Amino acid sequence: MTDLPAFLGLHRARRRGAAARAGLPAGSSGLSLPPRRGGGVAPAGARLSGGLLWRQAGLSPPDRVIEPAVHAGRLMAQGCELMPFAPLGAAERRHWTLGGPVEIRLAAHLSAVRTGARAAREEIRRMESWAVEAREATTGIRGENADRVIAVFAACPLVSAEDVAAGAGISRVTAERMLNRVTAMGVIREITGAARFRLWRANPSAA
Structure with a gap:
């Protein structure tokens, strides 16, 4: 067996330089994000760039969006003690296949996070109600x-x-x-x- 990764169907990233920068904020690998008021890039936008750079680096096949989505979700939640992952709404997954300006992709991603956060809140409430009923049962x-x-x-x-x-x-x-x-x-x-x-x-x- 001379090529185990190929036998296992593992994807190979060719652009090692971009891969090394996939966890950095905006500005890497030619990617720029819209600045916030007062200068700089908003934290959510800067961390979203990690997901975009993941795809740009070719770390996953183009048709597999879960890995860059997870990467971006974890980066966006950095510093949040109660939520280690920024959720995405299930109906909003299609935004990962969007092309066009980064502003459009950023807006779509933030919309997905908002939808996911609302769905997560409802699920938490549902589980809290279940726990009360389960203890009674x-x-x-x-x-x-x-x-x-x-x-x-x-x-x-x-x-x-x-x-x-x-x-x-x-x-x-x-x-x-x-x-x-x-x-x-x-x-x-x-x-x-x-x-x-x-x-x-x-x-x-x-x-």
């Missing part, structure tokens, strides 16, 4: 384990048994027993249908 389970398991799902709605054990501070056996019991109550549901490597998610409609 599991009041018959003795001890604190049910409440701990619900807290894990409220923080991360898709989890494995290992995630529950670690997040709730209980053993793997106890986690699996609690998952099976709460699943039978309809509060959560298993989504893989497999015997191994199972995943569970909250079931708001039934809690």
Whole structure:
């Protein structure tokens, strides 16, 4: 096997210089962004340039937009203690294929972030309501384990048994027993249908 990356179908970036600059603010690799009042580039715009430079550097195939989107999302959320990632609205993904002036692409990206933030806020509220209903539904389970398991799902709605054990501070056996019991109550549901490597998610409609 002389070319393992090719065998695995891995994309190769040819422009190493641009790749090294993909995390820098505006102005790299010929990219310029509109300045804000008072001079300089707004932080959101400067960090968005990382995603644009990612594509410009050829770090991913042109038809794969998730990698530059994730890169830009993480850069845009730098310094935010409560949100490590700037969300994108699902319906706004098409903006990554837009061409034209950077001002148009920047406006589309900020619109996607705004849509994503609103959707994330609604999802947080939905999970908060689910957690309240889930705790009421599991009041018959003795001890604190049910409440701990619900807290894990409220923080991360898709989890494995290992995630529950670690997040709730209980053993793997106890986690699996609690998952099976709460699943039978309809509060959560298993989504893989497999015997191994199972995943569970909250079931708001039934809690």
